[in-house]
Amino acid sequence: MTQMLWQREPDEYERDNTMRAVVAVPITEQMFRPFEERFGIKVVTGYGISETGQIMFSSVDHQAVPGTSGRPESKYDFVIVDDNDEPLPAGEPGELLVRPRRPHLLFEGYVGDPEATTRVLRNFWLHTGDICSIDADGNFRFHDRKKDYLRRRGENISSFEVEHALMQHPDVRDVAVVGVPSELGEDEVKACIVLADGASPSEESLIRHCVATMPYFAVPRFIEFYDVLPRNEVGRVQKFVLRADHAARPGWDREAAGVKVTRHSAAELTDR
Secondary structure, three states: OHHHHHOOOOOOOOOOOOOOEEEOOOOOHHHHHHHHHHHOOEEEOEEEEOOOEEEEEOOOOOOOOOOOOOEEOOOEEEEEEOOOOOEOOOOOOEEEEEEEOOOOOOOOOOOOOHHHHHHHOHHHOEEEEEEEEEOOOOOEEEEEEHHHOEEEOOEEEOHHHHHHHHOOOOOEEEEEEEEEEOOOOOEEEEEEEEEOOOOOOOHHHHHHHHHHHOOHHHOOOEEEEOOOOOEOOOOOEOHHHHHHHOOOOOOEEOOOOOOOOOOOOHHHHHOO
């Protein structure tokens, strides 16, 4: 919703409202303060999943840190871990694990699926499946779903952050970023884009936008246009469908098109 409001043409009545605050989950770090200023409201962020409910919030009475989802509720224990469930230092991204301090605060299992329940609740912690970090001041930051986190040529890439950068382009109405197989191992980045009505940008113009808004190694290699993205009953993009679709619909390949993006060529491409 915040993205839809932000993409509207500004008008003189935007600050003429009686709202004190709006809960925006998620909202990008770059949009946070400008959104507050444009609409004259306070932005409150948070975090939760179906198995936990809302377990983190920023307070309407305190200034939230842009890009974060507030601080953990005191009724829970939290830890950020690596793939072996070993705790990670403050600020380092890893999977978020949650444990309640009182009974019945979290879900108690998946109906008819004891194996999935055991897997998610292993080692006496709820494994959220989300890549997150908590800084030294206790501010929580969501990076991506663990299954959607990409790794390209030794660099970790958040599909969530690439998607939000692309959504800043005025010709992009919807987008999902997925990892697809690379000839060199690990992933290549693919952007599956639904264009705004009447828009027809070139793939290279979208790449120039990416170069200007994200690290060079996160810039998508493949771009494929869709009329609509596949979603489940609750509106979540079914990225496994898009990954499986890649062999039949690889889309535009910037490397095949001769558009190179490296640490040293990024500025040159932006100026083209």
